Amino acid sequence: MVWALLLLVSQLPLAASSPQRVTGVLRKDACVCQINFSAWDFPVQEFEELLGLFQQCSESLDELKTQTNLTHIKMPLFSAAIKNITEHLSQFEYINNRGLYNPLNFRLLDYEMGDLGTQIADAHKKQALDTSTAQDLNDELSSIRLKVQNMQKYDKFNLLALREHIRKLKNRLESCRTYDKTQLDQCSKVLLSNISSPVVTQLNPYGTSYPFGAWGKESRHGSPELYWVQSLQSSNTYGITLRTYSSFEDFVMSKNHKDISVTSSYTTTYSIQGPGTVLYNESLYYNCYKSPNVCKFDLKTKTFQHVALQDAGHDNKFPYCYYSCYGTTDIDLSVDETGLWAIYATEENYGNIVISKLDSSTLAVVQTWKTKLFKKSVSNAFMVCGVLYATRYLSPKQEEVFYAFDTVTGHDTNTLSVPFEKISSDIQNLHYNPTDQRLYLFNYAYMLAYELTF
Numbered sequence: 001m002v003w004a005l006l007l008l009v010s011q012l013p014l015a016a017s018s019p020q021r022v023t024g025v026l027r028k029d030a031c032v033c034q035i036n037f038s039a040w041d042f043p044v045q046e047f048e049e050l051l052g053l054f055q056q057c058s059e060s061l062d063e064l065k066t067q068t069n070l071t072h073i074k075m076p077l078f079s080a081a082i083k084n085i086t087e088h089l090s091q092f093e094y095i096n097n098r099g100l101y102n103p104l105n106f107r108l109l110d111y112e113m114g115d116l117g118t119q120i121a122d123a124h125k126k127q128a129l130d131t132s133t134a135q136d137l138n139d140e141l142s143s144i145r146l147k148v149q150n151m152q153k154y155d156k157f158n159l160l161a162l163r164e165h166i167r168k169l170k171n172r173l174e175s176c177r178t179y180d181k182t183q184l185d186q187c188s189k190v191l192l193s194n195i196s197s198p199v200v201t202q203l204n205p206y207g208t209s210y211p212f213g214a215w216g217k218e219s220r221h222g223s224p225e226l227y228w229v230q231s232l233q234s235s236n237t238y239g240i241t242l243r244t245y246s247s248f249e250d251f252v253m254s255k256n257h258k259d260i261s262v263t264s265s266y267t268t269t270y271s272i273q274g275p276g277t278v279l280y281n282e283s284l285y286y287n288c289y290k291s292p293n294v295c296k297f298d299l300k301t302k303t304f305q306h307v308a309l310q311d312a313g314h315d316n317k318f319p320y321c322y323y324s325c326y327g328t329t330d331i332d333l334s335v336d337e338t339g340l341w342a343i344y345a346t347e348e349n350y351g352n353i354v355i356s357k358l359d360s361s362t363l364a365v366v367q368t369w370k371t372k373l374f375k376k377s378v379s380n381a382f383m384v385c386g387v388l389y390a391t392r393y394l395s396p397k398q399e400e401v402f403y404a405f406d407t408v409t410g411h412d413t414n415t416l417s418v419p420f421e422k423i424s425s426d427i428q429n430l431h432y433n434p435t436d437q438r439l440y441l442f443n444y445a446y447m448l449a450y451e452l453t454f
């Protein structure tokens with residue numbers, strides 16, 4: 001069906017303007033023609049067969065990837081889930097109200113399906129899909145193409161369902177493709193189950209006059225153990241300096257700090273914007289000045305790199321929110337056992353969270369998954385072991401991890417309930433550190449850290 005609609009899209013204008021000849025019978029005062037509508041029915045069966053093939057693809061890959069049992073354990077009942085179309089329809093309501101979502105937006109569907117086709121070809125080329133599966137897909141595609149030549153009928157419901165199917169298929173494909181899952185060997189095979197009381201609680205070194213920013217510890221094993229504070233000192237939004245401490249003791253005592261100048265002005269291309277920052281492998285990764293870009297500042301060479309995240313909302317378009325939104329939290333960087341991630345949202349995904357795996361050396365976007373979690377409905381998010389976790393507000397002093405999206409399986413759940421304490425309701429930065437398995441929170445001038453249990 002994926003392919004069917006692609007065809008439909010490209011053929012619709014033609015079909016509409018060239019009527020078909022049907023034979024009829026001339027009665028007394030009328031001409032009666034019989035039209036066979038069944039040829040125009042939505043080819044549900046073909047679509048399900050196509051889904052079956054994707055499932056096959058995942059299953060055969062699972063066998064290959066015995067190094068991690070995560071996939072086996074949480075392999076979702078894909079076909080069951082896709083029948084559950086109405087489950088998150090409320091997600092679409094906002095979009096409808098905002099005029100962002102138009103079920104008849106064929107151009108976008110056309111683009112998405114073309115893209116999916118390219119990805120399948122690409123996955124095959126990179127041997128993430130074996131030849132026979134790819135061949136099956138192509139055969140199926142050809143036969144569907146033939147069958148839908150005459151399809152001119154559709155309805156809104158099918159299009160909505162189709163959109164959701166496409167999103168899931170794309171995620172499945174992303175999960176089939178290679179990213180170094182051997183790095184997940186060190187991971188627990190289950191989801192986060194508990195967050196400790198804060199093990200660090202400290203006012204940031206600039207005090208309450210600068211309540212916005214981020215803090216943490218160098219996120220790569222083997223790099224010098226630096227504790228860092230990134231304060232947003234212009235309009236609570238822009239930063240130019242990174243403060244570092246070379247030991248936990250210095251950090252706790254607020255002594256022997258080193259200030260590293262990133263840019264000399266708050267308003268240059270590479271100035272730091274918002275609190276999405278993380279320090280990894282002696283480079284600072286952050287959202288940069290008034291752009292959808294991720295910037296990288298190498299602390300050793302003092303050089304910059306940047307990459308634009310395609311279609312990423314920025315400058316308070318899709319920040320994290322509770323009642324009010326947390327300023328310029330649009331693009332959030334995170335590091336887990338597998339490396340660097342960007343968490344953001346796009347209009348194309350209706351403001352829902354999108355996760356991209358980035359190559360930390362080149363900043364190239366390696367892979368992208370699309371969730372159906374509306375970014376403005378969560379207070380923050382972070383990656384652990386290839387799983388995105390999102391938080392929400394419970395009370396002025398409590399936050400809760402309630403959602404997880406596993407990039408290995410493409411499966412998500414919103415039934416987690418892992419609460420943790422906070423000092424203020426204003427959450428700026430929350431990220432996991434794979435070197436000590438702690439969670440770091442910058443919470444309106446306060447710096448907190450937690451131990452995690454899986």
Ligand SMILES: *[C@@H]1O[C@H](CO)[C@@H](O)[C@H](O)[C@H]1NC(C)=O
Pocket residue numbers: 036037038039
């Ligand atoms: C209607 O079209 C379908 C598919 O092309 C075909 O199998 C079926 O026999 C047709 N029915 C009639 C009554 O012509």
Ligand SMILES: *[C@@H]1O[C@H](CO)[C@@H](O)[C@H](O)[C@H]1NC(C)=O
Pocket residue numbers: 069
């Ligand atoms: C992983 O799976 C294999 C076979 O499915 C099983 O023998 C093994 O005990 C599993 N390991 C863990 C840690 O669950």
Ligand SMILES: *[C@@H]1O[C@H](CO)[C@@H](O)[C@H](O)[C@H]1NC(C)=O
Pocket residue numbers: 077080081084086087
């Ligand atoms: C389908 O949705 C309902 C309610 O939204 C939920 O309770 C159920 O678990 C879902 N089933 C599947 C297979 O996802």
Ligand SMILES: *[C@@H]1O[C@H](CO)[C@@H](O)[C@H](O)[C@H]1NC(C)=O
Pocket residue numbers: 194195196197419420421453
């Ligand atoms: C879970 O964390 C809470 C603090 O948030 C702590 O009081 C509780 O003892 C922890 N439970 C377990 C089982 O570790």
Ligand SMILES: *[C@@H]1O[C@H](CO)[C@@H](O)[C@H](O)[C@H]1NC(C)=O
Pocket residue numbers: 281360361
């Ligand atoms: C860390 O950075 C160095 C260059 O400074 C690079 O050669 C190396 O590949 C990086 N390691 C990781 C894991 O990104």
